[in-house]
Amino acid sequence: MKSILSMGNPMFDKRLIGKKYPPVIFPVDAGRIRFFAKATGQTDPIYFDEKKAQQRGHPALLAPPTFLTVVGMAQDDPFPHVADLNVPLSKLLYASQRYCYHAPVYAGDTISLVSEINDMFDKKDGALQFCVIKQSCTNQDERLVAELYGTLVLPS
Amino acid sequence: MPELTLEPISRTTLALYAGASGDHNPVHIDIDAAKEAGFSDVFAQGMLIMTYLGRVLTNAVPQLDLREFGVQFVAITHVHERLICCARVESVEPIAGEDILILGLEVSNHVGEIKLKGDAKIVRQHVANSE
Numbered sequence: 001m002k003s004i005l006s007m008g009n010p011m012f013d014k015r016l017i018g019k020k021y022p023p024v025i026f027p028v029d030a031g032r033i034r035f036f037a038k039a040t041g042q043t044d045p046i047y048f049d050e051k052k053a054q055q056r057g058h059p060a061l062l063a064p065p066t067f068l069t070v071v072g073m074a075q076d077d078p079f080p081h082v083a084d085l086n087v088p089l090s091k092l093l094y095a096s097q098r099y100c101y102h103a104p105v106y107a108g109d110t111i112s113l114v115s116e117i118n119d120m121f122d123k124k125d126g127a128l129q130f131c132v133i134k135q136s137c138t139n140q141d142e143r144l145v146a147e148l149y150g151t152l153v154l155p156s
Numbered sequence: 157m158p159e160l161t162l163e164p165i166s167r168t169t170l171a172l173y174a175g176a177s178g179d180h181n182p183v184h185i186d187i188d189a190a191k192e193a194g195f196s197d198v199f200a201q202g203m204l205i206m207t208y209l210g211r212v213l214t215n216a217v218p219q220l221d222l223r224e225f226g227v228q229f230v231a232i233t234h235v236h237e238r239l240i241c242c243a244r245v246e247s248v249e250p251i252a253g254e255d256i257l258i259l260g261l262e263v264s265n266h267v268g269e270i271k272l273k274g275d276a277k278i279v280r281q282h283v284a285n286s287e
Binding site: 064066 | 179
């Protein structure tokens, strides 16, 4: 039996689980890596200096661990799934974020990111609804570089 | 692993991170927009704080050894807060033929309020015998 607390918002439509969105194509350029690294207080030269990156065995500047967040943001609407959830973006909170790394990302790569509604569940008898968005990132060689899981929560 | 203690979060940092990340949500950079949304001030992007926590990992091990990194966003970080990021090895597990270090991670402010809790998986490299 749903508690009275869950009466505030309609439940997410679980038929959306598995829905995929059109890919976001993002060329990774050295300038953006440098900007991101500098803005987040990185100092290691592998994120700034191509010669030093190559001395350390990298083909080009290395994108830092959370750089792929930039790819998801690089579209007119970074949250296409929110329209389907039928909830204003301002009501959703960011609950968690996870990166699963399979291969490095370098300046010069082109990343293709596909978002998918991965899961929906609720806690506290429906008072908290969660939606997990999986973002699969592949590079120009069609190699899977990372899988990102972002969980949104709708409190009632 | 060594802790990372950060300078107080500045508005400049939030603005530069908005530009670098492409997250242009005005609640993080424009006090008028923050107030309209019901907040008293701008506040830090959760991913900025996660990125700081990632620096503890990349300061300690080669980034290519990082297999997985996840956080829960526990509390908002406000402008001027002083954050401490830490990581602790909790166990070693064999996964798919590799030794994987399982780490517990945390970001808190200088009075101990937790902002992020997280975990990471890092491949343990065995140093070869020198030739």
